Amino acid sequence: MQANLKESTITTDSFSQGVKDCLPTLLGYISIGLAFGVIGITSDLSVLEIFLLSVLVYAGSAQFIFCGLYVAGAPFSVIIITTFIVNLRHLLMSLTVAPYLTRYSTLRNVGFGTLLTDETFGVAVTKVMKEKHLGGNWMDGLNVTAYLTWIASCTIGGLIGKWLPNAESLGLDFALIAMFGALLVLNLTNVGKSKLLHYLKLIGLMAVLLYSLLYFVPGHLAVLIATVIVATIGVVTEK
Amino acid sequence: MTTSLSMILLMLGCALVTWIPRVFPFMLVRNVKMPNIVLKWLAYIPVCILSALVLESLFRVEHNFVTLDFLNFIAFIPTLLVAIWTKSLSKTVVTGVVTMAILRFFLH
Numbered sequence: 001m002q003a004n005l006k007e008s009t010i011t012t013d014s015f016s017q018g019v020k021d022c023l024p025t026l027l028g029y030i031s032i033g034l035a036f037g038v039i040g041i042t043s044d045l046s047v048l049e050i051f052l053l054s055v056l057v058y059a060g061s062a063q064f065i066f067c068g069l070y071v072a073g074a075p076f077s078v079i080i081i082t083t084f085i086v087n088l089r090h091l092l093m094s095l096t097v098a099p100y101l102t103r104y105s106t107l108r109n110v111g112f113g114t115l116l117t118d119e120t121f122g123v124a125v126t127k128v129m130k131e132k133h134l135g136g137n138w139m140d141g142l143n144v145t146a147y148l149t150w151i152a153s154c155t156i157g158g159l160i161g162k163w164l165p166n167a168e169s170l171g172l173d174f175a176l177i178a179m180f181g182a183l184l185v186l187n188l189t190n191v192g193k194s195k196l197l198h199y200l201k202l203i204g205l206m207a208v209l210l211y212s213l214l215y216f217v218p219g220h221l222a223v224l225i226a227t228v229i230v231a232t233i234g235v236v237t238e239k
Numbered sequence: 240m241t242t243s244l245s246m247i248l249l250m251l252g253c254a255l256v257t258w259i260p261r262v263f264p265f266m267l268v269r270n271v272k273m274p275n276i277v278l279k280w281l282a283y284i285p286v287c288i289l290s291a292l293v294l295e296s297l298f299r300v301e302h303n304f305v306t307l308d309f310l311n312f313i314a315f316i317p318t319l320l321v322a323i324w325t326k327s328l329s330k331t332v333v334t335g336v337v338t339m340a341i342l343r344f345f346l347h
Contacts (some may be wrong), residue, residue: 019329024328026295032337049242049250054256066253076249084256089288096281102269109269113262118292125285151312171339177296177311178318178335185322185331202283203290210294214305218300223291230291231283235276 018141021127022149025119028222029146030153031175032060037065037157038164047158054154057116058147060176061220062086065156084222086220092227100134106137116141117150122183129190198238206230310346314338 031053031108040050045067055065062083069079094113101112128134191199206226213222273281297315299308318335323340 027332029331031332046241049246052242052250053253054246056250057257059257062253062257076252079249080252080256083253084260087257088260090257091260091264092281092284092288094261095268096284097267098268098277099273099281101265106266106269109265110262113265114258116261122285122289125265131286141295152245171314171336171343173340174311174314174318174335174339175332177293178322179328179331180289180296181335182322182326182328182331184286184293185319186326186328187285187289187320189326201287202287203294206290207294208267209304211298214295214298214300218267219244219295219300223288223295227284227291228288229329231280231287234283234287235280238279 013135013138014139015137018138018143019145021123021138022120022142022145025123025146025179026149028119028175029149029180031121031172032144033150033153034160035170035172035175036060036063037154037159038082038155038161039064039067040158041124041161043071045070045158047162050156050158051151054151057083058115058150059087059090059116065220085224089118089220089224089227090121091117092224093118097121097124097128097134100128101139104136112136112139112143113145117146119179119183120146122180122187126183126190129187130160161181198234202230202234310339310342314342 016099033062034055037047037050040053040063041047045053053066057063057066065086066079068083076080094116094184097112098109101109105111123142124134124139126137188196188199209226209229210222217225262298293315297308297312298305299311314335317338318331321327322331
């Protein structure tokens with residue numbers, strides 16, 4: 001009894017807990033969403049198109065690049081292929097999270113995958129690091145909250161952009177970098193003292209590798225290649 | 240508040256190529272048992288991908304040279320300190336955005 005009680009306090013799999021755990025990231029979604037809406041307007045998208053893009057594509061970096069390519073008049077094939085490459089990192093993220101959710105139905109797994117983003121991935125793996133466990137209701141709460149906030153923020157950003165064309169200089173775009181930094185720190189706090197040095201060395205290696213790769217490939221591709229290489233080196237050099 | 244058919248098709252194309260990489264692994268791990276070595280490798284993905292995303296934003300490609308993006312780099316220092324100190328997502332994001340807004344206000 002005692003043991004059961006203790007276990008249930010560690011892993012509360014409820015939709016509302018997922019919503020709650022999503023709240024700290026909302027500021028990030030709101031900032032980036034507003035920034036995207038503003039940039040969408042300056043890239044000649046209509047508010048309706050900004051809304052549809054955030055509903056259908058639901059990926060910050062891909063949506064920004066979409067605007068950049070669209071306003072530059074790139075052919076549709078180039079826009080679609082670039083979007084694919086930019087979001088290919090989600091393949092690795094899904095692959096990391098999916099093993100913890102196989103006990104749920106196919107349909108629910110499609111749902112988990114469809115709404116996976118950099119941020120929900122970050123929150124989910126931080127939870128896995130702490131508890132070695134993920135609940136489906138918790139995932140849904142996290143995902144749905146993030147999704148609805150994103151759509152609302154992008155659309156409102158578009159409306160703001162119609163009134164304040166220079167809103168991009170507010171520093172909102174830095175929210176994404178700050179959030180990735182915080183998620184990185186949270187993950188590192190949970191790896192344990194013995195492994196921390198190993199991880200810090202890998203991050204040092206990541207900096208050198210990324211710097212070199214940027215001479216040859218665009219940023220999003222460098223991120224993907226460097227992640228695959230450094231993770232492999234991580235496994236090989238593990239003690 | 241308008242759009243065109245070709246724009247809708249373009250967005251649907253982008254939606255499809257974003258959706259497949261997100262959902263495919265969820266279908267894969269249901270049907271294939273992941274070998275231990277792959278699971279070990281996947282354990283490194285979070286830290287690797289998050290550090291890659293952060294570091295990539297601190298570099299800038301300019302005239303065929305890769306240099307430090309000074310503005311992002313300077314704004315990242317207090318951001319990182321607040322992240323380590325508070326372990327809080329929201330406080331870190333606010334610090335980052337406010338620092339960047341102040342930097343841009345004084346430097347532009």
